[in-house]
Amino acid sequence: MTKTYKIALLPGDGIGEEVCEQAVKVLNKCEKLFGFSLQFTHGLIGGAAWSKHKNHFPKETQDLAKNSDAILFGSVGGPVEAQFEQQWNNCEKNSILAIRKFLNLSINLRPAPIFSQLTDFCPLKKEIIGNEDFEILVIRELSQGIYFGEHSRPSPNEATDTSQYDRKTIKKVAQFAFKTAQSRNKKLSSVDKANVLETSRLWREVFEEEAKNYPKVNFESIYIDNMVTQLVKNPKQFDVIACPNLFGDIISDLTSVLPGSLGMLGSASFGDSVHLYEPSGGSAPDIAGKDIANPIAQILSASMMLRFSFKEHSAADAIDQAIRNVIKIGYRTGDIFSGKAGEQKVSCSEMGDVITENIG
Numbered sequence: 001m002t003k004t005y006k007i008a009l010l011p012g013d014g015i016g017e018e019v020c021e022q023a024v025k026v027l028n029k030c031e032k033l034f035g036f037s038l039q040f041t042h043g044l045i046g047g048a049a050w051s052k053h054k055n056h057f058p059k060e061t062q063d064l065a066k067n068s069d070a071i072l073f074g075s076v077g078g079p080v081e082a083q084f085e086q087q088w089n090n091c092e093k094n095s096i097l098a099i100r101k102f103l104n105l106s107i108n109l110r111p112a113p114i115f116s117q118l119t120d121f122c123p124l125k126k127e128i129i130g131n132e133d134f135e136i137l138v139i140r141e142l143s144q145g146i147y148f149g150e151h152s153r154p155s156p157n158e159a160t161d162t163s164q165y166d167r168k169t170i171k172k173v174a175q176f177a178f179k180t181a182q183s184r185n186k187k188l189s190s191v192d193k194a195n196v197l198e199t200s201r202l203w204r205e206v207f208e209e210e211a212k213n214y215p216k217v218n219f220e221s222i223y224i225d226n227m228v229t230q231l232v233k234n235p236k237q238f239d240v241i242a243c244p245n246l247f248g249d250i251i252s253d254l255t256s257v258l259p260g261s262l263g264m265l266g267s268a269s270f271g272d273s274v275h276l277y278e279p280s281g282g283s284a285p286d287i288a289g290k291d292i293a294n295p296i297a298q299i300l301s302a303s304m305m306l307r308f309s310f311k312e313h314s315a316a317d318a319i320d321q322a323i324r325n326v327i328k329i330g331y332r333t334g335d336i337f338s339g340k341a342g343e344q345k346v347s348c349s350e351m352g353d354v355i356t357e358n359i360g
């Protein structure tokens, strides 16, 4: 019998609808080729939900999210200059942060794919970034650490933030990180500040214990200060990087500039049962509605959904390969167009079409 997967499609605001449309096109092609069936239910979130429900994450969308097998999310938020209008005020907090909490999303994956054809857009020198494709995958713990501890301001001149971690949470991240590293290039770097922080000592202890179960994985623990310098000096030495919450926030922002555009960065966040897939960038109101956004981030997020939520690895591989093909052939949306000979500038929907055609 054909497997059917229920997907909550939450495009949100700005470029969300147009890039999600391209991801659905690609997914529909995979259904036909790889023999599974996808059932999409469209839901409202962010400013789009506010227009109808006066709520950024209405009950109807909560129910849809809870009852789906996975969530394909666009992005939310209005123009930065309109942040104080009711529709946009606290929009991100009330929708994306709320859905993370609602689904208890506790592990975040942010791959930074570096394509040799796009290194003109990478801020690092050519001799550092090199001329071969590679990808760094940052795995960030999302539910504990300093963002979730107590914050206090006992007086105008004093402030405290508390960081807390427990063994169970770290073990869950460590097991996921080792398994992922084992399935890729067998290299895992765990980031901490164990020379100073007690939470980091626990983090390192758990990772080192877990390393014994994965003798084939080349594992290292590395201090955060060393990691940032190494990432700038020689990013190619890394493959999978696992980080506690705060360090993961910083490291994933650093690696996000390497591919050259926010439009190339997908992401996944894992919850207790339902996982969420979304581009790393925002709603890009400056280019919304013009059919010029780069849909690759959304399509890569869709590929991660097939891989991690549905275990449809062949279909996910086919999408990733199709993206590599179209970049190699020379198709470029505006954000990755350099005007070199051999490049062809395409719209958002045309990019969706050529990726779809290149599958299978």
Ligand code: NAD
Pocket: 015, 074, 075, 076, 077, 078, 079, 080, 092, 096, 262, 263, 264, 280, 281, 282, 283, 284, 285, 286, 287, 292, 293, 294, 295, 297, 335
């Ligand atoms: P942004 O990521 O939306 O845009 C930054 C720049 O990157 C813009 O020039 C934009 O055009 C470009 N860009 C982003 N995605 C692109 C794509 N796919 N193709 C081509 N270019 C792309 O960040 P911002 O402008 O600071 O924020 C806009 C809104 O998005 C704000 O309301 C912010 O709160 C929200 N936001 C939402 C999320 C989310 O939904 N997870 C994340 C970040 C920002």
